[in-house]
Amino acid sequence: MKPKKNLIAATMLAGAATALSFLSAGQAQAQGALVMYCGVQEEWCRAMTTAFERETGIKVSMTRKSSGEIYAQVKAEAANPRADIWWGGTGDPHMQAAEEGLTVEYKSPKLAELQDWAVRQWEQSKQRTVGIYSGALGFGYNTELIKSKGIPEPKCWADLLNPKLKDEVQMADPNSSGTAYTLLATIVQIMGEDKGFDYLKALHKNVNQYTKSGAAPAKAMALGETTAGIAFMHDIVTMVVDKAPVKVVAPCEGTGYEIGSMSIIKGAKNMDSAKKFYDWALTPEAQKLGAEAKSYQVPSNKNTPVPPQAPKLSEIKLINFDFAKYGSSEERKRLLSKWDNEVKNLP
Ligand code: PLP
Known part of the structure; x- marks a missing residue:
């Protein structure tokens, strides 16, 4: 009887230790994790994920979807958000999410390096989304x-x-x-x-x-x-x-034209990682990955080289696109x- 009891006690102790080690691994992971919803092409999403993981050691869980689909998912998950950062895709659903309080204000130290159109997007959304490409x-x-x-x-x-x-x-x-x-x-x-x-x-x-x-x-x-x-x-x-x-x-x-955008999700469980990603994604080093993945937008950081293949916005007859109006929740719906x-x- 006795040895059996000891065996049970030992098994329980071992079980508790395993549970504890799981818990601490989970906590450590939570500190160094980032859940990203990515709105550009799969190749570019993967390049960003790999480079950010290499740069910071933060483990990224990335899901690629189209712009409107990400908005719908962020809205559906608002009570218990799964994602921390929404990177890429056209600006209109980012603007709508900003207006609906699904994303949070953030002022990156990199803001001063951005093109006017990228900063205007940030101002018009009350600091809740920023331009990353056009x-x-x-x-x-x-x-x-x-x-x-x-x-x-x-x-x-x-x-x-x-x-x-x-x-x-x-x-x-x-x-x-x-x-x-x-x-x-x-x-x-x-x-x-x-x-x-x-x-x-x-x-x-x-x-x-x-x-x-x-x-x-x-x-x-x-x-x-x-x-x-x-x-x-x-x-x-x-x-x-x-x-x-x-x-x-x-x-x-x-x-x-579009102003591809980036937003931090309200209630993000990995807020520090989200801010780190946000600042990094606005650097020329990160933005250069677009052209390397054969995505030829015009990047928002003034110091990122514009890929020679990118259609030249100055040579295209662009309309005076009203991003605030067409990104507003009422008008978009x-x-x-x-x-x-x-x-x-x-x-
Ligand atoms: N992929 C690229 C390269 C884009 O420039 C954009 C626009 O932001 C998208 C994807 C958005 O895709 P979708 O129209 O599927 O939302």
Whole structure:
């Protein structure tokens, strides 16, 4: 009896010790951990994760999603946030999250090194999101398909309505994709709301698929799965650099652009790590990783070299994009539900 009792006591002690060692490992991990929601291309997300882990020893758990999907997840998790930092993707859902109190104010010591447009994003969001890169919206086409189908090369937004492009244009769904929401806001700003929605309804006839991610149409063009596609110009450049038969177009009527953004989640469990990542992500060393991962946006730190492949914003007819208005919670919700009701469900 006695030895058995001792055995039980010893087993219990060993169990308690194991539980204790688990607890302390868990605590140590919590101090050196970061949960990141990443809104750019998977390759760039992975490069950022690896470099930050190497630089700081902080273990990063990264999830890649499209801009609108991250916003929806952050909102759903607000009572018990899983993520600490939201890095990348278009600025509009970051602005909406800021207004809805899902993210927190932070003033990085790196702010002084940033371009005016990046700082303006920070000011307009009451210090809750900051610009990390910028890039213009456009479209592209597969040069071989357009030639073989005898379709004139599109140069303007209006040209995408050519009946010869029926079922030949791909774009993303603006609910999930920041790229496609940028299109929605751009068309409304260029044409006015009524004419803009007429345009989007007419475009719907030529759309073969509304993809979840904004960069998907660029990849589909490169693979010859669609003749034309709407995307950020830098995402189409990535395909050109990979020698795909694709041409990038800056639309003749003018176009909108994005301010890719970064925010710290309210209630982040690893707040110190989130701030470390935030400061690091604004350095030229971190921002250079974009071009190395074949993402050719214009970086927000004035000292980060602009990749030579990046479409030159000064040479593109950019509209005076109203980021505060189109990033506001009310306007973003209103436009998305109008697009759902009046465009997406058309036959
Ligand atoms: N990937 C790149 C390279 C981008 O520039 C952007 C825009 O911020 C995104 C992804 C956003 O993707 P989505 O339209 O899927 O939200």
